[in-house]
Amino acid sequence: MSKRRIDPVTGTxxxxxxxxxxxxxxxxxxxxxxxxxxxxxxxALIYVILYPAIPLVRDATGGALGxxxxxxxxxxxxxxxxxxxxxxxxxxxxxxxxxxxNEALLSFAxxxxxxxxxxNCSQCHGSGAAGAIGYPNLLDDEWLWGGTIxxxxxxxxxxxxxxxxxxxxxxxxPGFAEILxxxxxxxxxxxxxxxxxxxxxxxxxxxxxxxxxxxxCHGMDAGGDRSLGAPNLTDAIWLYGNSTExxxxxxERGPFGVMPPWSERLSEAEVRAVAAYVHGLGGxxxxxxxxxxxxxxxxxxxxxxxxxxxx
Amino acid sequence: xxxxPLYVSRIPIFPRRVSGSYRTLKWWMxxxxxxxxxxxxxxxxxxxxxxxDQAVLIDLVNRRFYFFWIDIWPHEFYFVAGxxxxxxxxxxxxxxxxxxxxCGYTCPQTVWTDLFLVxxxxxxxxxxxxxxxxxxxxxxxxxxxxxxxxxxxxLIGLATGGAWVFYFTDAPTLAxxxxxxxAPGMAWFTIAILTFTTFVxxxxxxxxxxxxxxxxxxxxxxxxxxxxxTVAYRDWRGEPRGKGLRRRExxxxxxxAGPLVGGRSPLIPMPGVPNTTTxxxxxxxxxxxxxxxxxxxxxxxxxxxxxxxxxxxxxxMACITCALCIDACDxxxxxxxxxxxxxxxxxxxxxxxxxxxxxxIPAWRHAVRPRNLIYFxxxxxxxxGLVFALFVRPEIEMTVAPxxxxxxxxxxxxxxxxxxxxRLRNKNGEARAFLLSxxxxxxxxxxxxxxxxxxxxxxxxxxxxxxxxLTAPADSEMAREAASDARLWVEDLAGGARAHVDTTxxxxxN
Ligand code: SF4
Ligand code: SF4
Numbered sequence: 001m002s003k004r005r006i007d008p009v010t011g012t013x014x015x016x017x018x019x020x021x022x023x024x025x026x027x028x029x030x031x032x033x034x035x036x037x038x039x040x041x042x043x044a045l046i047y048v049i050l051y052p053a054i055p056l057v058r059d060a061t062g063g064a065l066g067x068x069x070x071x072x073x074x075x076x077x078x079x080x081x082x083x084x085x086x087x088x089x090x091x092x093x094x095x096x097x098x099x100x101x102n103e104a105l106l107s108f109a110x111x112x113x114x115x116x117x118x119x120n121c122s123q124c125h126g127s128g129a130a131g132a133i134g135y136p137n138l139l140d141d142e143w144l145w146g147g148t149i150x151x152x153x154x155x156x157x158x159x160x161x162x163x164x165x166x167x168x169x170x171x172x173x174p175g176f177a178e179i180l181x182x183x184x185x186x187x188x189x190x191x192x193x194x195x196x197x198x199x200x201x202x203x204x205x206x207x208x209x210x211x212x213x214x215x216x217c218h219g220m221d222a223g224g225d226r227s228l229g230a231p232n233l234t235d236a237i238w239l240y241g242n243s244t245e246x247x248x249x250x251x252e253r254g255p256f257g258v259m260p261p262w263s264e265r266l267s268e269a270e271v272r273a274v275a276a277y278v279h280g281l282g283g284x285x286x287x288x289x290x291x292x293x294x295x296x297x298x299x300x301x302x303x304x305x306x307x308x309x310x311x
Numbered sequence: 312x313x314x315x316p317l318y319v320s321r322i323p324i325f326p327r328r329v330s331g332s333y334r335t336l337k338w339w340m341x342x343x344x345x346x347x348x349x350x351x352x353x354x355x356x357x358x359x360x361x362x363x364d365q366a367v368l369i370d371l372v373n374r375r376f377y378f379f380w381i382d383i384w385p386h387e388f389y390f391v392a393g394x395x396x397x398x399x400x401x402x403x404x405x406x407x408x409x410x411x412x413x414c415g416y417t418c419p420q421t422v423w424t425d426l427f428l429v430x431x432x433x434x435x436x437x438x439x440x441x442x443x444x445x446x447x448x449x450x451x452x453x454x455x456x457x458x459x460x461x462x463x464x465x466l467i468g469l470a471t472g473g474a475w476v477f478y479f480t481d482a483p484t485l486a487x488x489x490x491x492x493x494a495p496g497m498a499w500f501t502i503a504i505l506t507f508t509t510f511v512x513x514x515x516x517x518x519x520x521x522x523x524x525x526x527x528x529x530x531x532x533x534x535x536x537x538x539x540x541t542v543a544y545r546d547w548r549g550e551p552r553g554k555g556l557r558r559r560e561x562x563x564x565x566x567x568a569g570p571l572v573g574g575r576s577p578l579i580p581m582p583g584v585p586n587t588t589t590x591x592x593x594x595x596x597x598x599x600x601x602x603x604x605x606x607x608x609x610x611x612x613x614x615x616x617x618x619x620x621x622x623x624x625x626x627x628m629a630c631i632t633c634a635l636c637i638d639a640c641d642x643x644x645x646x647x648x649x650x651x652x653x654x655x656x657x658x659x660x661x662x663x664x665x666x667x668x669x670x671x672i673p674a675w676r677h678a679v680r681p682r683n684l685i686y687f688x689x690x691x692x693x694x695x696g697l698v699f700a701l702f703v704r705p706e707i708e709m710t711v712a713p714x715x716x717x718x719x720x721x722x723x724x725x726x727x728x729x730x731x732x733x734r735l736r737n738k739n740g741e742a743r744a745f746l747l748s749x750x751x752x753x754x755x756x757x758x759x760x761x762x763x764x765x766x767x768x769x770x771x772x773x774x775x776x777x778x779x780x781l782t783a784p785a786d787s788e789m790a791r792e793a794a795s796d797a798r799l800w801v802e803d804l805a806g807g808a809r810a811h812v813d814t815t816x817x818x819x820x821n
Binding site for chain 1: 321516523724725
């Protein structure tokens with residue numbers, strides 16, 4: 001910084017700012033520039049008066065127009081809600097088994113259901129719906145209580161094993177710690193582990209224990225019973241894992257997985273939407289009596305054109 | 312504070328008409344750029360039914376960019392990005408080689424200002440007449456002349472704004488809607504803004520836009536070096552300048568070299584150096600014993616300059632290298648029988664050499680130098696890359712994104728299933744069906760979520776996203792191993808074209 005002086009070459013006053021010996025001249029501004037500057041000042045003033053602008057401790061000034069982005073969002077949400085009212089109404093009244101014949105409604109339901117799922121269900125079943133130990137994987141084709149869209153909706157509506165909803169699905173596996181000896185449980189664990197490999201459920205000492213203690217719920221063929229939510233023990237899916245420790249613990253104490261009844265928090269349309277979403281995740285079952293989807297696809301190398309040609 | 316005013320109003324500039332080779336080049340550039348701008352939206356290009364037939368169309372609503380036979384989808388935006396990078400590098404190249412030629416010849420601000428000047432000159436006459444009219448009181452005649460000028464400017468502005476909107480929608484349709492007042496509000500709004508800015512920038516702000524608003528003059532200082540060809544005044548040849556041909560002739564054989572001050576003629580004002588102030592020049596001009604230079608101080612170069620500067624003061628930020636002063640001075644040189652080129656495209660590095668009497672270095676040697684070649688190389692490389700990318704663009708476009716949440720699912724029968732988000736794009740004018748299938752020899756089986764079969768139908772000029780499942784049987788190697796290669800084939804059932812995408816399959820070991 002140095003004193004202001006008149007630059008002899010240009011005859012212009014300097015601002016007094018100086019960097020590395022280079023001085024800044026105090027040239028006047030172009031007039032249009034100045035007026036643009038004043039105009040922006042006036043604009044800013046008017047803006048501050050009309051719109052929310054000055055932050056206060058909890059809030060901000062409201063602005064004379066009463067406008068706010070939140071108000072805009074609320075209005076937009078209301079608008080979307082109103083535009084979807086029809087869809088929601090028909091979703092509530094439609095027979096869920098026939099949902100996949102109505103493409104527009106199905107796509108509405110799965111989209112809305114996805115949002116419901118991520119908000120309410122992902123905490124237990126995971127955002128990818130792959131579940132965890134004790135929380136069913138909703139992507140596979142194993143369903144404890146049935147996998148048709150109506151079955152799923154019922155489960156969502158009333159929950160599993162909860163005392164608040166008299167219509168909730170209920171079953172309970174007892175803990176066998178008091179009933180069976182330690183060695184008996186160990187034998188049973190080894191036996192159960194071998195079931196998916198094709199072991200006869202009733203064979204040997206394990207088979208006898210199974211017959212006496214387990215078959216009433218899981219079935220003589222260990223195939224499970226959906227009316228009781230008893231899992232199929234011969235398939236590859238283990239809700240609680242199939243390690244020796246886990247199975248031992250499971251048989252000793254008896255599992256007790258609870259799902260809340262969502263009809264308390266979700267509207268019927270939302271329940272149905274999320275059921276449609278979960279049903280569509282890849283494991284959903286068609287209504288009984290309907291033929292399974294034909295998903296066969298050949299290799300294009302040996303595929304006869306025309307086989308799959310769309311109409 | 313001193314009594315400095317807070318602001319200054321613009322000092323109007325009245326460039327004189329000039330003719331010459333650079334002016335001719337400028338006319339051609341002006342015609343070419345204006346023709347491209349106004350006519351492009353009206354070119355038609357047949358793309359088949361249901362597709363726009365406008366050759367150049369930026370379809371923001373449907374997110375497509377059509378450029379003759381090329382259509383660009385949002386995922387191919389790298390083409391546009393590549394073109395922008397090329398435009399940037401091209402600007403570097405031209406600036407490094409020729410200074411602000413972009414500003415002087417092709418910048419819209421220059422082109423439209425030039426066009427407005429033509430109108431102004433046509434209505435009000437050339438420099439002297441315009442100056443007289445400007446300083447005259449507001450009479451009916453002045454109002455009529457100024458009013459006519461402004462009205463024509465406004466019409467040009469309107470045409471400019473009007474042409475812009477045609478790039479974004481079908482031009483004939485929009486033109487009809489504009490005439491019948493049915494065009495969308497956005498179109499009117501855009502036209503209004505562009506009309507206003509063209510009118511004000513081209514008619515009233517002119518060089519102020521270049522000097523105060525445009526960042527490019529600031530950037531160019533960093534882009535140019537001493538090898539760059541710019542418009543400059545050969546002061547070693549022109550000084551001492553003076554009027555009067557007879558005096559020049561009288562002194563013609565006086566060949567006494569005057570002392571150079573700091574390598575320059577003492578007649579260029581230099582702060583702190585005695586005898587170089589403007590006053591000193593006038594005083595000594597008559598008694599200068601050196602032979603007079605070629606400049607006869609006729610001011611022709613100053614009066615034609617659209618930026619209102621005197622190029623004889625040396626290089627300055629405001630100069631847009633439009634070379635009009637070269638044309639003006641060359642005419643003068645011709646008249647007084649001196650060689651052309653007192654004002655010329657020269658490089659800073661040439662100055663000492665030429666001042667010492669060396670021969671000028673030909674212009675092409677300045678253009679072809681490593682820095683420019685490197686810029687050109689990168690520029691051309693990107694261009695070739697883009698053209699190459701254009702030709703290898705697949706006819707069938709499928710992207711396959713493996714779903715990672717979860718990486719795999721075990722099914723009840725022990726088989727392992729992986730999910731993929733598959734996008735299929737149909738760039739044709741009619742709906743197409745695509746058949747998905749796994750590679751031959753892989754154990755996996757392909758199916759599509761909530762759809763029977765493995766055929767995906769994609770509407771015309773659209774893309775479809777489906778979730779595709781690959782399922783490997785329980786006892787297969789794919790189901791066991793942590794990761795194995797998988798290939799997904801897609802076949803266009805209408806044309807028979809096939810394509811594939813490689814991806815991975817996660818097994819139980821994962
Ligand atoms: S001095 Fe003026 S006329 Fe000469 S090139 Fe620069 S801008 Fe153009
Ligand atoms: S036009 Fe040429 S001769 Fe005339 S003043 Fe400019 S430089 Fe000197």
